[in-house]
Amino acid sequence: MRAAARPDFQPRKTPVQARAAVTVGVISEATVQVLLSDGVERLTTTRVAERAGVSVGTLYQYYPNKQSLLFAVLADHLDKVAAAVETACAQARLKPLADMLRTVVEAFVDAKMARIDISLALYQFAADVGGPALVKRVGLRSRKALEGMLQTAPDIESPPDKFAIEMMFAAMAGATRHVLESGASPVMIRNLRRHLVVLCQSYMTAQLANRL
16 A cells, blocks of 8 residues: 655755746646546656656656656645645635535535546546555645635534545545546536535535534
8 A cells, every 4th residue: 555655756956047947847748638638657757748748857857757757736626625625625615515515526526527538537547656645645735725714604603623624525535536537527527516615515514413
């Protein structure tokens, strides 16, 4: 069982200059394109470099191997989801609990469904490039944002405990993955948003009413 990402998953260096940042962005997008067109098994640093229009040597300045490329794509995706949740939490502060949860759930679903093809592709290799540890680390950002938001809810005496928040996020992630792997049609996505809001609102209301 992998407890953390191995060091060789990490990018070799972080771009500082604007030109370098553009190059890294092009390589990242090329990685996604090769992943979607050829699959994770056929993805190589050579194919990515060709798609990006850069030399393999340039690619190696930032990414030492295939695993580090995939790790970077996964990290970028998770960062965008966490950022969406953080923004939603900031916007929902001081609103009633039900409105808070609706805002956060819908932001999470929309972020995961923004690129359905990428979200699905990431499930294929996440466990092989340190995904569980990365998910845990990035997930802390979302839970911290949610905890801070819930402390401002005007209609509850005190916020839910951390375990309840973890369970809610687990339900959000699990239900969203199920819909993604079941086809994620527009109707399914609309139903997911609506049902997941009800699920989270009902759970949090019950948890607050029955906690010891």
